[in-house]
Amino acid sequence: MQASTHSEGDVCGTSARASLWTRSVRGLFLALYPLFIFLAAACTDSGGTANSTQVEPVEQGPIRWNTEVLARIPQPPAAELGLSEEDLAPPADGSGVRRIEDRSGPVGRIPELSTRELPPRTRAPLDPARESYLREPVHVSVEESMVDLEGEEIPIRVPILENYLKQYLRRAGFPVDGPPEKARFHVRGRLDSAFHTTMQFKTTTVSYRVRGVAYIALSEPDGKELERFEVPETFADSVEDEASAFTELRRYAAKLLWELLFREGTHVGNPDIQMLIDLLAVGPMVGAEDATTETILEQLVAHGFEAVPYLIEAVADTRAVRMPTSHPGVDERTPNALKIYHVADKALEEIFQKVSRMTLETPTDHRVVVLKGWENEWRRFCAPFRNAP
Numbered sequence: 001m002q003a004s005t006h007s008e009g010d011v012c013g014t015s016a017r018a019s020l021w022t023r024s025v026r027g028l029f030l031a032l033y034p035l036f037i038f039l040a041a042a043c044t045d046s047g048g049t050a051n052s053t054q055v056e057p058v059e060q061g062p063i064r065w066n067t068e069v070l071a072r073i074p075q076p077p078a079a080e081l082g083l084s085e086e087d088l089a090p091p092a093d094g095s096g097v098r099r100i101e102d103r104s105g106p107v108g109r110i111p112e113l114s115t116r117e118l119p120p121r122t123r124a125p126l127d128p129a130r131e132s133y134l135r136e137p138v139h140v141s142v143e144e145s146m147v148d149l150e151g152e153e154i155p156i157r158v159p160i161l162e163n164y165l166k167q168y169l170r171r172a173g174f175p176v177d178g179p180p181e182k183a184r185f186h187v188r189g190r191l192d193s194a195f196h197t198t199m200q201f202k203t204t205t206v207s208y209r210v211r212g213v214a215y216i217a218l219s220e221p222d223g224k225e226l227e228r229f230e231v232p233e234t235f236a237d238s239v240e241d242e243a244s245a246f247t248e249l250r251r252y253a254a255k256l257l258w259e260l261l262f263r264e265g266t267h268v269g270n271p272d273i274q275m276l277i278d279l280l281a282v283g284p285m286v287g288a289e290d291a292t293t294e295t296i297l298e299q300l301v302a303h304g305f306e307a308v309p310y311l312i313e314a315v316a317d318t319r320a321v322r323m324p325t326s327h328p329g330v331d332e333r334t335p336n337a338l339k340i341y342h343v344a345d346k347a348l349e350e351i352f353q354k355v356s357r358m359t360l361e362t363p364t365d366h367r368v369v370v371l372k373g374w375e376n377e378w379r380r381f382c383a384p385f386r387n388a389p
Helices: 022-045 067-072 160-171 242-264 271-282 293-302 304-314 340-352 364-379
Strands: 097-102 105-111 138-147 185-201 204-219 225-238
Touching: 138 160, 160 185, 160 242, 185 242, 204 242, 225 242, 242 271, 242 304, 271 293, 271 304, 271 340, 293 304, 293 340, 304 340, 304 364, 340 364
Parallel strands: 138 185
Antiparallel strands: 097 105, 185 204, 204 225
């Protein structure tokens, strides 16, 4: 959504940093935007599971990559593309593959998976009626200030920074909408932002830059501060206008503050989980000479529900995996083929005992669907995230 002068845009989205070349990228994004919206909406409407088809429980066994399944499932689940039960019916010729078309035109050849084609269960399936994830109540109070290029303070009409932090906390299992007196933790913070510079081409302003400094603190109900993190200075740019630059800065600051609180803090987050994810991108090191991608995967899965918010964020992590791996299709000729999002997706499959069908070749637009599917699956077990406004 484009923000008008001195007003805020939407309160949920992803952070973006614009520069001069953004015009061409923005044009490409606008052209592809309807496809992204359709895929995300289809996944949401479908109920959001990565793949509800299951096989009977089998003996417990070590985590392994299923070469056959990885090779046979190039597309995301048909249900996540908004297809009906009739669409999923096997074709009369018994080929197991059906040509499907919907309102948006052909969506490709969707493989039909039989029970034997699915990887075996490695543990009992989860039931939201018995298992759930709920952390301590948190009260969030964050202040913001914005000063425009004229030196005038801009009124805060939508508390973007606070809204984003609340949503991050909900996804991590923390209720944030209760009364302050019942909160186990209090999160307070502040972002001070101001116009910085413009970039000119001849007599035309082609980019606006704003700067900001921020902090976030976690405290006990009695006011005792437990943790404090600071962002000393950060910038955001926009080719639209000054107001858009402020909106991007506020989103970006929320992301930075949340990562500090959740990935480095020890009260709201668990740094050990993030360390395992980061270790995948670092590769073998002193003290972890015997570590492999598979052993790290097992450790992530062992954390269970506590790891899910980290893994959902990691589904968007495009760093290459540097740890040794037995993943099919990865060797010395393709050292960068396996990404952290592949490992995060596999860990989520193991935790939820569902199949997302992500492969090494899964394109970005399908990964958006997979990410949305895992978020929807997590909502079944995480009430604060499920009940988010």
